Amino acid sequence: MEQKSLTREEYKKELSGEKQPEQKRKIRIRLIPIWLRIIMIALLIVISAAIGLVVGYSVFGDGKALDVFKKDTWVHIVDLVKKES
Template sequence: MDQTREQRKAKQPEEQAAKQMENDQAVNQEQENQTREGWFRKWKGWFQKWLHRRKKEEMPDTEPGSREAKRQQEKQQKKRYRLRLMPVWLRVVVLLLLCIFALVVGTMIGFGVIGGGQAFDVFHKETWQHIYDIIYKD
């Protein structure tokens, strides 16, 4: 019986160390999941909870079996809220920048490849003055 007590005492630190390792692994896994999921998933979860609360608040005051209540429930089911990752104003700015970029590249290709000149001569004022003189010559 003395051996079993000694064996138990010897096993206790091993068991505690194993439990500690399991806890550490669980904490590490939790941290990895949080960094992997990031702020977007947390925000998305918050947003879904907010939508759910809002839908509950907008429930109709009419009787559950009436036609009006069914229509309102169908309208609420048809409503879809869209989470925009890129605001509208940012889309407009990006579109304008892409248009300017396309204009610059197009003029460089037109002048350099099709026109037979140097592509970077497009940025010189004299080039545009020459084109203006050709178009509006007296």
């Protein structure tokens, strides 16, 4: 049995025309698809991490804000961590 894709308007018209008890079941129509939600959450995590790095490095670490994205900064941090252990 094939299921027909309906727009919200078509679905509302169909329900208003036929009000049988078995058709009163609500069908959830998502505004944002699940795959897009996952991508949006991943992007928000990356943006939050970048903002956290900038704030941490510039405010708490007294460095320049955009230096946190340079490779030399991270090489220096890794060297410091490896030296201590």
